[in-house]
Amino acid sequence: MIAPAISTMPLRRDPDAVAAVLRTLAARFGNRLVTSQAVREQHANTITWIENQPPDAVVFARSVEDVQAVVRLCAEHRVPVIPFGTGTSLEGHVNAPLGGVSIDLRDMNKVLAVHAEDLDCVVQPGVTRKALNQHLRDQGVFFPIDPGADASLGGMAATRCSGTNAVRYGTMKDNVLALKVVTASGELMTTARRAKKSSAGYDLTRLMVGSEGTLGVIVELTLKLAGIPEAISGGVCPFPSVEACCQAAIATIQSGIPVARIELLDALQVRAVNLHSKLGLRETPMLFLEFHGTEAGVAEQSERFGEIAAELGGGPFEWTTRAEDRTRLWEARHNAALANFALRPGSSMIATDVCVPISRLAQCVAETQRDIADSDLVAPIVGHVGDGNFHLTLLVNMSDPAEVARARQFNERLIERALALDGTCTGEHGVGQGKMKYLQAEHGAVAIEAMRAVKRALDPLDIMNPGKIVALS
Amino acid sequence: MIAPAISTMPLRRDPDAVAAVLRTLAARFGNRLVTSQAVREQHANTITWIENQPPDAVVFARSVEDVQAVVRLCAEHRVPVIPFGTGTSLEGHVNAPLGGVSIDLRDMNKVLAVHAEDLDCVVQPGVTRKALNQHLRDQGVFFPIDPGADASLGGMAATRCSGTNAVRYGTMKDNVLALKVVTASGELMTTARRAKKSSAGYDLTRLMVGSEGTLGVIVELTLKLAGIPEAISGGVCPFPSVEACCQAAIATIQSGIPVARIELLDALQVRAVNLHSKLGLRETPMLFLEFHGTEAGVAEQSERFGEIAAELGGGPFEWTTRAEDRTRLWEARHNAALANFALRPGSSMIATDVCVPISRLAQCVAETQRDIADSDLVAPIVGHVGDGNFHLTLLVNMSDPAEVARARQFNERLIERALALDGTCTGEHGVGQGKMKYLQAEHGAVAIEAMRAVKRALDPLDIMNPGKIVALS
Numbered sequence: 001m002i003a004p005a006i007s008t009m010p011l012r013r014d015p016d017a018v019a020a021v022l023r024t025l026a027a028r029f030g031n032r033l034v035t036s037q038a039v040r041e042q043h044a045n046t047i048t049w050i051e052n053q054p055p056d057a058v059v060f061a062r063s064v065e066d067v068q069a070v071v072r073l074c075a076e077h078r079v080p081v082i083p084f085g086t087g088t089s090l091e092g093h094v095n096a097p098l099g100g101v102s103i104d105l106r107d108m109n110k111v112l113a114v115h116a117e118d119l120d121c122v123v124q125p126g127v128t129r130k131a132l133n134q135h136l137r138d139q140g141v142f143f144p145i146d147p148g149a150d151a152s153l154g155g156m157a158a159t160r161c162s163g164t165n166a167v168r169y170g171t172m173k174d175n176v177l178a179l180k181v182v183t184a185s186g187e188l189m190t191t192a193r194r195a196k197k198s199s200a201g202y203d204l205t206r207l208m209v210g211s212e213g214t215l216g217v218i219v220e221l222t223l224k225l226a227g228i229p230e231a232i233s234g235g236v237c238p239f240p241s242v243e244a245c246c247q248a249a250i251a252t253i254q255s256g257i258p259v260a261r262i263e264l265l266d267a268l269q270v271r272a273v274n275l276h277s278k279l280g281l282r283e284t285p286m287l288f289l290e291f292h293g294t295e296a297g298v299a300e301q302s303e304r305f306g307e308i309a310a311e312l313g314g315g316p317f318e319w320t321t322r323a324e325d326r327t328r329l330w331e332a333r334h335n336a337a338l339a340n341f342a343l344r345p346g347s348s349m350i351a352t353d354v355c356v357p358i359s360r361l362a363q364c365v366a367e368t369q370r371d372i373a374d375s376d377l378v379a380p381i382v383g384h385v386g387d388g389n390f391h392l393t394l395l396v397n398m399s400d401p402a403e404v405a406r407a408r409q410f411n412e413r414l415i416e417r418a419l420a421l422d423g424t425c426t427g428e429h430g431v432g433q434g435k436m437k438y439l440q441a442e443h444g445a446v447a448i449e450a451m452r453a454v455k456r457a458l459d460p461l462d463i464m465n466p467g468k469i470v471a472l473s
Numbered sequence: 474m475i476a477p478a479i480s481t482m483p484l485r486r487d488p489d490a491v492a493a494v495l496r497t498l499a500a501r502f503g504n505r506l507v508t509s510q511a512v513r514e515q516h517a518n519t520i521t522w523i524e525n526q527p528p529d530a531v532v533f534a535r536s537v538e539d540v541q542a543v544v545r546l547c548a549e550h551r552v553p554v555i556p557f558g559t560g561t562s563l564e565g566h567v568n569a570p571l572g573g574v575s576i577d578l579r580d581m582n583k584v585l586a587v588h589a590e591d592l593d594c595v596v597q598p599g600v601t602r603k604a605l606n607q608h609l610r611d612q613g614v615f616f617p618i619d620p621g622a623d624a625s626l627g628g629m630a631a632t633r634c635s636g637t638n639a640v641r642y643g644t645m646k647d648n649v650l651a652l653k654v655v656t657a658s659g660e661l662m663t664t665a666r667r668a669k670k671s672s673a674g675y676d677l678t679r680l681m682v683g684s685e686g687t688l689g690v691i692v693e694l695t696l697k698l699a700g701i702p703e704a705i706s707g708g709v710c711p712f713p714s715v716e717a718c719c720q721a722a723i724a725t726i727q728s729g730i731p732v733a734r735i736e737l738l739d740a741l742q743v744r745a746v747n748l749h750s751k752l753g754l755r756e757t758p759m760l761f762l763e764f765h766g767t768e769a770g771v772a773e774q775s776e777r778f779g780e781i782a783a784e785l786g787g788g789p790f791e792w793t794t795r796a797e798d799r800t801r802l803w804e805a806r807h808n809a810a811l812a813n814f815a816l817r818p819g820s821s822m823i824a825t826d827v828c829v830p831i832s833r834l835a836q837c838v839a840e841t842q843r844d845i846a847d848s849d850l851v852a853p854i855v856g857h858v859g860d861g862n863f864h865l866t867l868l869v870n871m872s873d874p875a876e877v878a879r880a881r882q883f884n885e886r887l888i889e890r891a892l893a894l895d896g897t898c899t900g901e902h903g904v905g906q907g908k909m910k911y912l913q914a915e916h917g918a919v920a921i922e923a924m925r926a927v928k929r930a931l932d933p934l935d936i937m938n939p940g941k942i943v944a945l946s
Contacts, residue, residue: 117723117832118861140727160672171670173679174647189919195828196860197644198897199633199683201904201912201942202924206646206679210672227729250590254613256700256766258731293729296773355668359590387669388591424671431674439674446662450931451675457930458923469674 010473011462013099017077018056021101024073025059032060043102044095045087049350049396049404050433055082055096060104064180064188064219070103071217072186074463082465083213085155086128090351091432093159093212097467103217105154111135112220119225120177120194125154125218132223141225144169147428148334154218159430160210164333167253167386168260168292169226171428172209179208180220184459194222207454212430213465215458229292233302234261234326235319237309242266242285242369242381244312246362249287249385251308253358257301261290261330262386266369268343269336269380276339277332287385288333289319290326336382340393344378347395352411352434354418355389355427364421365390368414375410377403389427416441431469439470483946484935486572490550491529494574497546498532505533516575517568518560522823522869522877523906528555528569533577537653537661537692543576544690545659547936555938556686558628559601563824564905566632566685570940576690578627584608585693592698593650593667598627598691605696614698617642620901621807627691632903633683637806640726640859641733641765642699644901645682652681653693657932667695680927685903686938688931702765706775707734707799708792710782715739715758715842715854717785719835722760722858724781726831730774734763734803735859739842741816742809742853749812750805760858761806762792763799809855813866817851820868825884825907827891828862828900837894838863841887848883850876862900889914904942912943 025033034040040054056079061067074081080100087094096102108124111132115121116139123132130150132143145156147163155161157179162171169175178192191204208215239245245264252259264287265273271283287309291301298321306317320326332339340349356364365381372379372392383390392414396407415425415438425431425438440448451470455462462472498506507513513527529552534540547554553573560567569575581597584605588594589612596605603623605616618629620636628634630652635644642648651665664677681688712718718737725732737760738746744756760782764774771794779790793799805812813822829837838854845852845865856863865887869880888898888911898904898911913921924943928935935945 115830115832117727118830119726120830160676162670166670170647173670173676174643183919183923187919189923190917191920193892193897193915194830194895195862195891195897195900196831197635197639197646197828197862197900199899199901199903200897200908200915201683201921202688202927203633203646203676203679203683204916204920204923206676207927210674210676215675227727229729253592254590254700256702294773297770300767300769355670357588357591357593357667358669359588389668389670418668419666422667424666424668424673426672427668427670428672430672435673442666442673443677444663446656446660447664447677448674450656450662450677453930454675454680454927457926 011078011080011098011466014078017079018099021073021077021079022057025057025070025101028069029059034058043084043087043104046092046095047090047351048092048434050092050095053095053097055102056099058102058104060107062107064182067103067182067217067219068186068188070101071182071184074101075185075461078461078463080463080466081217083158083217085125085152086150088149088151089155089159089432090429091434093430093432093468095433105152108219114139116141118194119227120222121225122220122222123153124220125152127153129153129156136225140228142228143223144226145172145175148337153221153223157209157218157221158212162428164261164263164384166384167262168258173206175224176205176209176221177224178222179205179218181208181216182219183216184461184464189216210430212432212468214455214469215464231295231298231321232290232292232326233298233319233321234290234329235317236281236329237287237289237314237317238282238284239286239312239314240284242365243362244314245285245287246365246385248309248312248314250358252305253386255304257304259289259301259386260292261288263288263333264383264385264390265336266381269382272339272343272380273332273336275342276335279332288329337393340380340395343380344395348398350394350396350407351391351429352414353389353391353427353429354414354423354425355387356418356421356423358388360421360423361385361388364417364423367417371410371413375406377407377410387427433468436469436471484551484553484571484939487551490552491572494546494550494552495530498530498543498574501542502532507531516557516560516577519565519568520563520824521565521907523565523568526568526570528575529572531575531577533580535580537655540576540655540690540692541659541661543574544655544657547574548658548934551934551936553936553939554690556631556690558598558625559623561622561624562628562632562905563902564907566903566905566941568906578625581692587612589614591667592700593695594698595693595695596626597693598625600626602626602629609698613701615701616696617699618645618648621810626694626696630682630691630694631685635901637734637736637857639857640735641731646679648697649678649682649694650697651695652678652691654681654689655692656689657934657937662689683903685905685941687928687942688937704768704771704794705763705765705799706771706792706794707763707802708790709754709802710760710762710787710790711755711757712759712785712787713757715838716835717787718758718760719838719858721782721785721787723831725778726859728777730777732762732774732859733765734761736761736806737856737858737863738809739854742855745812745816745853746805746809748815749808752805761802810866813853813868816853817868821871823867823869823880824864824902825887826862826864826900826902827887827896827898828860829891829894829896831861833894833896834858834861837890840890844883844886848879850880850883860900906941909942909944
């Protein structure tokens with residue numbers, strides 16, 4: 001059972017406790033326990049400017065029982081546990097500031113069941129989204145959440161991630177039906193049944209989605225699936241300004257066009273994509289779009305969007321239902337982050353994201369572009385504009401301390417700007433370590449204290465991914 | 474701040490504490506504090522066989538500060554607080570088994586803001602769904618959740634309700650962007666911003682949605698809105714069997730038809746509707762349907778559904794886009810519960826609901842119909858079959874103890890059947906008092922203990938609607 005006692009002692013590194021844990025883990029896991037520097041550092045990979053803080057060891061789990069054994073042992077010795085999927089998180093989620101044991105879930109990679117009639121499936125946490133869709137390819141269904149990276153589904157749930165399809169299909173919050181979670185005391189908890197909806201008690205599923213491993217380790221997911229649409233159309237549409245792109249997105253959503261993807265690229269991002277993917281696009285702000293439906297439906301949606309674009313001075317909207325042409329476009333969009341290296345070879349990429357009400361998006365993006373220019377930074381913008389969510393990739397010369405400082409100050413202003421516009425400090429990347437300091441400004445002290453109370457209630461020893469979201473120590 | 478101490482003393486009725494609370498409330502609220510037997514009983518209205526357990530007093534709150542004052546006073550004296558919307562809940566949610574103060578929120582009924590561009594609005598908790606849609610009528614947007622009753626939006630969020638439109642628009646879980654909640658210590662908590670999505674910390678919004686007043690009092694809601702569709706088509710379609718209805722629903726969902734409503738009525742329910750609404754429908758299992766989209770879109774959806782129905786031996790599917798004809802049909806559907814009185818005048822209506830994976834729905838409904846017959850009960854069925862959710866209205870002669878016992882035993886078997894099919898004991902009515910005893914069978918001991926831990930963390934004195942969902946005392 002979950003221990004009712006609340007520890008008042010802050011969690012501290014205890015070398016003796018770690019040594020005791022490692023001895024027991026070595027006996028159970030053999031060569032599935034790895035303590036080499038390289039593997040430990042790889043498991044603290046942050047893809048940001050947050051420093052690498054490696055765990056004391058990595059265990060490659062193969063079963064729920066493996067995870068339970070590690071968590072129970074760590075609870076006994078009060079040593080941190082850090083769940084690890086593919087390491088593609090962007091805010092230091094898998095760092096180990098207090099050391100501890102990283103549980104790598106990549107080998108728990110089985111699709112356990114597909115219920116096509118119910119539009120759901122049951123998977124282990126190490127299954128990646130591409131592997132799942134490969135598994136589903138002949139069954140008329142697909143898993144729609146697409147954050148770009150081929151992330152693990154456990155990690156995607158843990159960070160409440162979303163991506164390009166969210167405007168139509170929702171985020172992980174909307175697409176997880178139920179979870180199995182190893183609790184902080186090593187017990188196995190089931191959060192819900194497979195019914196599509198339920199009013200049976202507190203929504204433990206949604207409490208775990210986005211909890212970033214701080215309340216337990218996700219060891220099984222029941223996910224919603226979508227039917228593969230009969231037809232898909234897509235294309236790109238140039239606009240005279242970022243504002244016009246945003247106005248087109250608003251008008252599209254408001255007029256009820258069920259757009260599946262509506263992605264903003266600013267002119268600099270288009271240039272990067274051109275350099276990388278040789279697309280030859282006009283280097284002006286642009287929307288990438290996709291529509292899902294029947295043959296007649298996607299044609300109607302595409303035509304209507306074209307009319308909206310024309311009214312706002314954009315276009316022409318060139319669209320196609322040919323799969324190979326669409327694939328080329330979306331590969332270019334997905335490679336946008338990678339493409340940015342072409343803009344400034346040798347620089348490091350710092351990713352950040354904010355989300356605002358869509359009516360504030362044009363203002364927020366325009367002010368941000370001016371800020372980038374004023375700050376003498378290179379930072380192309382891509383946005384999931386149907387949701388009011390956009391990303392910046394800061395291309396920073398990390399050996400120039402003044403530039404690093406400017407970039408960090410810029411990021412602070414970006415978040416302040418989003419919050420001032422009734423937005424959030426992160427639309428989909430999560431809190432990790434990088435966004436912790438903004439949470440109180442976003443939610444207020446009462447909500448943060450409620451989050452701490454929940455954390456203490458479900459992880460009284462503070463061993464589950466400590467130092468992320470809200471710090472108890 | 475939320476008190477960190479966990480009380481180990483069970484909550485008990487304390488007449489001195491209640492008297493002290495009532496004295497202070499009388500001084501502050503004057504004639505907005507009511508202690509008459511009739512008003513107290515009305516505020517414990519259960520619409521079920523659960524006995525009426527009136528609160529000690531009712532306060533009619535007009536502001537957030539009013540609610541905070543009541544909760545603070547009740548916390549000081551450890552007296553229960555029961556939030557009250559319209560009293561249309563069905564599982565004893567507003568009963569006061571330990572007495573206490575019912576906070577009636579009907580006078581907090583202002584629409585505070587409508588952001589049509591962002592498809593959201595901000596409302597006080599006493600606004601009902603019909604009042605909100607009346608307010609929105611000229612703005613091209615509407616609030617789609619429709620549980621039948623003209624419930625308050627605060628109550629709808631508190632019970633995680635849904636209804637006929639959920640198959641397309643989701644439940645309250647999906648349509649609440651943010652809440653303001655008076656916590657158990659009387660502080661005001663904001664759960665989220667107005668951004669359409671966020672990964673910024675634990676999902677306090679979803680934790681509060683469905684918490685039935687046991688974690689705090691909802692005093693403000695930011696809700697998603699939907700664009701009013703350009704065209705709506707609807708109609709009824711007869712089928713030879715309940716199974717054929719369910720198969721048609723599965724095929725409709727699976728083929729990606731974005732049906733807005735797909736409602737099953739069994740033959741007995743059709744008879745009741747005919748008696749009440751004089752519709753002259755064939756008394757056979759039937760689907761009521763509605764499609765939202767463009768003119769061309771709803772025609773295409775309607776035609777496709779008609780083909781599916783014909784393949785399954787159903788039809789003809791007669792559909793129309795004429796508003797007056799659709800309205801007549803849906804009024805009849807909404808009056809289905811009321812119509813049931815015509816089947817057995819003088820009986821009491823006991824409502825219950827379960828939800829199963831849609832692939833199990835036909836089996837669950839068919840077995841349930843046999844059980845009704847074997848139990849010598851009268852119980853028409855309506856179902857939100859796109860979600861796998863269905864309701865029974867048990868028409869019970871409450872003066873016949875043997876019949877009451879048969880009805881209760883039947884309800885137990887219904888829930889066991891739903892759970893055995895991987896379903897839930899309540900799809901949308903909530904737990905209240907009536908479904909508490911099934912929660913552990915549904916979720917398991919570890920999850921129930923996690924719910925208790927969350928309850929203790931956020932309501933350490935156990936004053937918020939005690940004796941509902943999970944009992945601490």
